[in-house]
Amino acid sequence: MPPAPNLTTNPARPPRRPLSGITRCVVIPLLLLTIGVRIGMWVEAQRSASRGPSPPEPTGPAPRLEAATDLGDPGPSSAGDPKCALSATFENNLYPSLLLSFGAAYPEYQRCLRISIRNAIPGRACQLRIDSNLFLQSLEYSAPAAAAEFSLTPDLPWNYEALRRITQAQPESFVANLVVDGRVCDQETLTCIVHSVNDAVARLLNPASGQWQDTSVCFAAYVNENHPWINGLLQEAQARSGLQAFSGYQSGDVMAQVQAVWDALAARGLRYVNLATQSAPSPGVATQYVRFLDQSVQDQGANCVDASVLLASIFRRIGLRPVLLFKPGHCFVATYDAAEGGHLIALETTLLHSASAASAAAVGAQELQTTLPYIGTLQYSMVDIALARLQGITPIAFEPATRP
Numbered sequence: 001m002p003p004a005p006n007l008t009t010n011p012a013r014p015p016r017r018p019l020s021g022i023t024r025c026v027v028i029p030l031l032l033l034t035i036g037v038r039i040g041m042w043v044e045a046q047r048s049a050s051r052g053p054s055p056p057e058p059t060g061p062a063p064r065l066e067a068a069t070d071l072g073d074p075g076p077s078s079a080g081d082p083k084c085a086l087s088a089t090f091e092n093n094l095y096p097s098l099l100l101s102f103g104a105a106y107p108e109y110q111r112c113l114r115i116s117i118r119n120a121i122p123g124r125a126c127q128l129r130i131d132s133n134l135f136l137q138s139l140e141y142s143a144p145a146a147a148a149e150f151s152l153t154p155d156l157p158w159n160y161e162a163l164r165r166i167t168q169a170q171p172e173s174f175v176a177n178l179v180v181d182g183r184v185c186d187q188e189t190l191t192c193i194v195h196s197v198n199d200a201v202a203r204l205l206n207p208a209s210g211q212w213q214d215t216s217v218c219f220a221a222y223v224n225e226n227h228p229w230i231n232g233l234l235q236e237a238q239a240r241s242g243l244q245a246f247s248g249y250q251s252g253d254v255m256a257q258v259q260a261v262w263d264a265l266a267a268r269g270l271r272y273v274n275l276a277t278q279s280a281p282s283p284g285v286a287t288q289y290v291r292f293l294d295q296s297v298q299d300q301g302a303n304c305v306d307a308s309v310l311l312a313s314i315f316r317r318i319g320l321r322p323v324l325l326f327k328p329g330h331c332f333v334a335t336y337d338a339a340e341g342g343h344l345i346a347l348e349t350t351l352l353h354s355a356s357a358a359s360a361a362a363v364g365a366q367e368l369q370t371t372l373p374y375i376g377t378l379q380y381s382m383v384d385i386a387l388a389r390l391q392g393i394t395p396i397a398f399e400p401a402t403r404p
């Protein structure tokens with residue numbers, strides 16, 4: 001067995017040659033520096049790979065951020081800030097006639113605006129302000145957010161006098177400011193078309209069913225039994241006819257009172273005119289332009305709807321129970337011959353000034369035969385003014401500036 005190698009002793013080696021001064025002072029330090037740089041570059045490459053690419057450096061000056069000091073300064077915002085959006089009924093079309101006639105009895109008709117909030121923090125207070133020239137004052141709402149997304153249809157502070165004075169379609173802006181934690185997070189503007197107060201809504205399209213809904217009860221708002229002009233006409237009618245008084249159903253002679261009113265209107269020079277002012281169209285809404293009583297008197301003319309509204313106003317003033325009847329392309333007026341209902345005395349208003357009340361009643365009777373069987377079908381309806389008043393449909397207020 002060969003002997004184990006001796007691991008404790010070293011074989012003899014030749015003597016080492018000493019390093020020169022250049023090697024010690026220049027070469028070795030440069031070599032160490034190069035090795036250190038390569039190690040540093042490798043470490044930095046590993047760090048960059050772990051954190052992804054660096055964002056690009058800005059190419060311009062940093063933006064200046066200013067604090068929002070009032071509702072007119074929205075201040076800085078980000079994609080995560082709460083946002084608001086506005087929309088209005090009838091695809092952003094507003095009808096003053098609905099607000100003026102239905103607003104008090106049916107508040108849902110005056111809640112025309114819908115405000116949608118998104119990106120809200122549940123439980124954190126949201127302050128909303130909406131301004132419009134059609135409001136008496138700014139609408140202000142403040143409450144904790146119910147959810148990240150929610151909608152509001154608040155009561156609106158309408159200026160009803162301003163709505164009454166709108167006589168032609170015009171744009172109107174509604175400006176909303178959303179405030180969270182004292183800062184305006186969003187500002188939105190909605191522009192609506194506000195239609196003339198003379199536009200009566202006759203039918204609405206139900207988008208869910210695709211069917212038209214009759215809303216001809218709106219025409220009852222144009223019947224104004226309280227108009228001051230009626231007093232003078234009744235005095236003239238009483239003097240011309242020899243009637244002692246207009247007593248409605250108490251006298252028992254309804255036709256005599258109808259005759260006296262018809263003749264007084266004819267003596268005033270009011271006549272039928274086949275002129276229908278076209279309403280500004282809007283999707284899903286069928287409207288009819290209706291003159292107020294004083295407008296028909298000033299114009300000395302009325303179409304079938306205008307004259308029917310005028311006569312219904314007078315009939316109701318003297319204690320009768322008038323109704324408006326609608327068929328495709330036409331409207332006429334009637335009144336019951338008894339307080340409890342009874343039979344209808346209808347008048348064909350296109351004969352105003354050209355025929356007697358008896359002749360108008362004869363043609364009206366024929367119109368009834370071709371209308372009553374279809375009441376309740378599309379474009380056929382009957383509006384009982386007394387029932388409309390019980391339902392809360394009030395007259396649109398008399399405008400003193402247009403008094404004849």
